[in-house]
Amino acid sequence: xxxxxxxIILGISALVLLFxxxxxDLDTKPKVESSxxxxxxxxxxxxxxxxxxxxGTFALSGASGPGSSDISGPDPGETAFLRSIINLxxxxxxxxxxxxxxxxxxxxxxxxxxxxNNKFFNYLYDRVYYIVPQTTNIILALDNVxxxxxxxxxxxxxxxxxxxxxxxxxxxxxxxxxxESNYGSTAPLEEATRTEMFEYVESELLAIxxxxxxxxxxxxxxxxxxxxxxxxxxxxxxxxxGQNRYDDALTYVSLxxxxxxxxxxxxxxxxxxxxxxxxxxxxxxxxxxxxVSQSYGNTTYIVNGSLSTETMSIVDFGATGGWxxxxxxxxxxxxxxxxxxxxDNRAELFWTEGHNYEMEDYKEWVDGYPSTKFRNTAFNGASxxxxxxxxxxxxxxxxxxxxxxAECVKRGAAGGSESQALDYVNDVRTRSNATAITAADxxxxxxxxxxxxxxxxxxxxxxxxxRFGKFTGGSYLWPWKGGAVGGAAIPSAYNVFPIPQSxxxxxxxxxxxxxx
Numbered sequence: 001x002x003x004x005x006x007x008i009i010l011g012i013s014a015l016v017l018l019f020x021x022x023x024x025d026l027d028t029k030p031k032v033e034s035s036x037x038x039x040x041x042x043x044x045x046x047x048x049x050x051x052x053x054x055x056g057t058f059a060l061s062g063a064s065g066p067g068s069s070d071i072s073g074p075d076p077g078e079t080a081f082l083r084s085i086i087n088l089x090x091x092x093x094x095x096x097x098x099x100x101x102x103x104x105x106x107x108x109x110x111x112x113x114x115x116x117n118n119k120f121f122n123y124l125y126d127r128v129y130y131i132v133p134q135t136t137n138i139i140l141a142l143d144n145v146x147x148x149x150x151x152x153x154x155x156x157x158x159x160x161x162x163x164x165x166x167x168x169x170x171x172x173x174x175x176x177x178x179x180e181s182n183y184g185s186t187a188p189l190e191e192a193t194r195t196e197m198f199e200y201v202e203s204e205l206l207a208i209x210x211x212x213x214x215x216x217x218x219x220x221x222x223x224x225x226x227x228x229x230x231x232x233x234x235x236x237x238x239x240x241x242g243q244n245r246y247d248d249a250l251t252y253v254s255l256x257x258x259x260x261x262x263x264x265x266x267x268x269x270x271x272x273x274x275x276x277x278x279x280x281x282x283x284x285x286x287x288x289x290x291x292v293s294q295s296y297g298n299t300t301y302i303v304n305g306s307l308s309t310e311t312m313s314i315v316d317f318g319a320t321g322g323w324x325x326x327x328x329x330x331x332x333x334x335x336x337x338x339x340x341x342x343x344d345n346r347a348e349l350f351w352t353e354g355h356n357y358e359m360e361d362y363k364e365w366v367d368g369y370p371s372t373k374f375r376n377t378a379f380n381g382a383s384x385x386x387x388x389x390x391x392x393x394x395x396x397x398x399x400x401x402x403x404x405x406a407e408c409v410k411r412g413a414a415g416g417s418e419s420q421a422l423d424y425v426n427d428v429r430t431r432s433n434a435t436a437i438t439a440a441d442x443x444x445x446x447x448x449x450x451x452x453x454x455x456x457x458x459x460x461x462x463x464x465x466x467r468f469g470k471f472t473g474g475s476y477l478w479p480w481k482g483g484a485v486g487g488a489a490i491p492s493a494y495n496v497f498p499i500p501q502s503x504x505x506x507x508x509x510x511x512x513x514x515x516x
Contacts, residue, residue: 036141044147050138051153054160055219057131058082059286059298059393066294066388071126073119078102080297081131082286082393084124085459088171088497093461093471094478095332095452096371098305098325099363109362111490112483115516116501124171125500129178131164136183155208159221162204163229169197169240170463173496173513188507195241198233205230215261218277218285219392224260225284227252228396235404239467239495250413253404256283257424262398268345268432271397273379274318274390281399285392290376299389302326302374302457308365311354318376320387327368328456329359331478335453344434346453349373359479368479373457399428399454407447418442428454444468466495491515 039046053063061080062068069076077083087108090096097109104118114121135157142150161179168175176189177200192200209226216222231253237245256262265271265281276282288298307314307322314322328350333339336347350369359368374391377383402424409416418439426436428450437446448468452461465471472494477487493515504510 036138037144040141040145040147044145047138047142047147047153051156051220054131054135054138054157056287056293057127057134058163058395059288060293060295061297066296070130071123073123077296077301078119079123079127080295080301081124081127082299082459083297083301084120084127085167086302086457087120088124089459089462090457091326093465094329094476094481095456095461096326096328097359097362097368097480099327099365100325101363110480110483111494114494114498116498116504116512118498118500121497122500122502124167124497125175125503128164128168128175129503132161132178133183135161135164136178136180140180140183151211152213155211156216156221158204158208159212159226159229162201165197165201166229166233169194169201169233170236171497172499173240174499174510176507176510188509191507191509191511198237198240202230202233205233214259219287221284224256224262225396227255227260228283228401231256231401231404235408236463236467244411246408246411246413247415250405250408250416253401253408254415256401257398257405260398262401264398264402264427264431266431267379269349269373269375270379271394272374272391274376274383275378275380276392276394278380279394279397281397282392282394283396283398283401284394286395287392288389290386290388290390294388299374299391299393300387302393303376303389303391306370306372306374308370310365312351312370315385316377317372318378318383318385320385324365326370327355327359327365328371329368329479330357332371332452332456333369335449344429344453345432346373346434360485362480371457394458399431400451400458400460402428403447403451403454406442407444410442410444410447425450471495 057070058081061076062070067076069079071079073079091098091109092111098105104120107113107118108120139154139157142154173194174191175197177192177197182189205226209223212221212223212226214223231249234245234249234252237243260283262283263280265279270276271279271281286298287293303317304319304321304323305325307317307319308324309322310324333350336342336344339347339350339352349372351372352369354366355369356367361367376386376389376391406421406425409418409421422439422442425442430436448464451464462471470476472490472492474489479485479487482488482490496513498516499510499512504512
């Protein structure tokens with residue numbers, strides 16, 4: 001059991017007493033039973049629990065177990081942050097599809113008929129604006145009390161808030177900025193542009209970088225985690241602001257690589273197994289535990305959703321139930337060539353028996369290959385099948401940093417090395433027994449494909465395709481893009497999601513994204 005999860009329980013207990021959902025009105029202060037100042041004055045150690053709760057909200061749906069949610073929704077398990085990231089980043093892209101069709105999920109998996117009433121857009125939007133005011137409230141409370149290690153804790157809370165805002169920038173392109181200067185305002189806040197939100201998050205991360213420790217407790221942010229988020233922000237800056245920031249992306253990803261102390265795990269699969277808390281590669285995990293932090297929205301969603309007793313032996317992957325939902329498409333597994341003869345170990349992580357290579361009908365379970373990348377079994381030692389996943393989600397890991405470095409170099413970033421970029425890509429490939437490439441092979445298109453081979457189902461793919469100009473339009477088609485079996489062009493408006501209708505109604509200063 002991961003020690004940090006025990007603190008999450010303390011944080012949940014405290015916040016249950018303090019907060020009710022603030023998503024109905026994003027511009028007002030949450031109602032409280034007792035002030036945070038009083039709680040922390042009586043028990044300064046409670047800040048650790050509060051901090052843990054805020055980390056936990058990226059993987060857990062709510063404060064009272066897997067059937068609860070911090071935000072509103074007909075199915076609490078659907079509302080978890082990580083589940084939203086998988087739905088919006090992977091199922092809207094080329095490599096993964098879901099067959100359930102639950103009240104809007106069809107529209108994600110077919111990239112068609114998007115509108116502001118889709119509950120899955122609502123879940124991510126509301127989750128961000130649950131995290132943002134709660135972290136701000138704790139930061140303000142800490143101004144009035146003395147707790148041990150206060151400066152670092154405030155910096156971690158600012159990181160958590162920045163991480164939530166990063167997904168707002170990436171997915172919706174605009175929103176409101178809630179911080180210490182306007183928290184508790186009764187007037188609707190003004191809409192912030194994508195560039196304004198980018199600049200705010202950039203300033204926050206730069207401000208806290210020096211205060212963050214080089215190392216921290218497992219599951220908590222450290223200096224490398226902050227730098228990794230900065231690198232991701234800069235890598236996508238041309239999409240977000242129209243300004244090329246690849247030089248800055250290279251600077252910060254190099255710091256992660258050279259000063260973070262991380263090394264590639266010897267085996268790829270070990271990063272996605274129950275004991276991946278021992279990985280030397282994972283920079284920032286979202287913690288899962290089958291007892292202490294049960295959730296239908298953490299890696300349980302990935303593992304159980306990718307398994308089915310109809311065609312598979314689910315016990316082999318440490319699960320007690322299969323949800324018969326997610327399958328990869330040929331846009332992912334075709335990148336390995338012939339799966340039966342490929343030497344690449346990552347090509348083995350698809351279940352082919354009883355399944356069809358072509359996805360003629362995305363609602364048919366046997367069309368497409370389920371991914372077995374994530375599993376509940378331990379890589380080392382014995383395992384017991386569990387209902388909820390014990391496998392942490394690697395939100396940031398070193399292989400991603402290596403591929404980001406190579407991309408920055410190929411995009412002309414100053415200070416990079418072509419030979420180092422090639423070495424990093426080959427380190428990623430040869431770790432999985434894939435053939436090393438030559439300098440002539442290392443192109444931007446190759447890097448995009450390698451990111452799919454290495455990182456699919458880790459919440460990056462939609463963002464990658466947009467950055468490479470291949471998400472919207474018709475230059476790159478994949479199965480069921482635009483609702484067509486062979487793929488069809490989709491409008492450029494789909495590079496951001498629609499602002500939820502409920503948010504527009506709650507704040508008249510907000511405007512809908514163009515094209516919706």
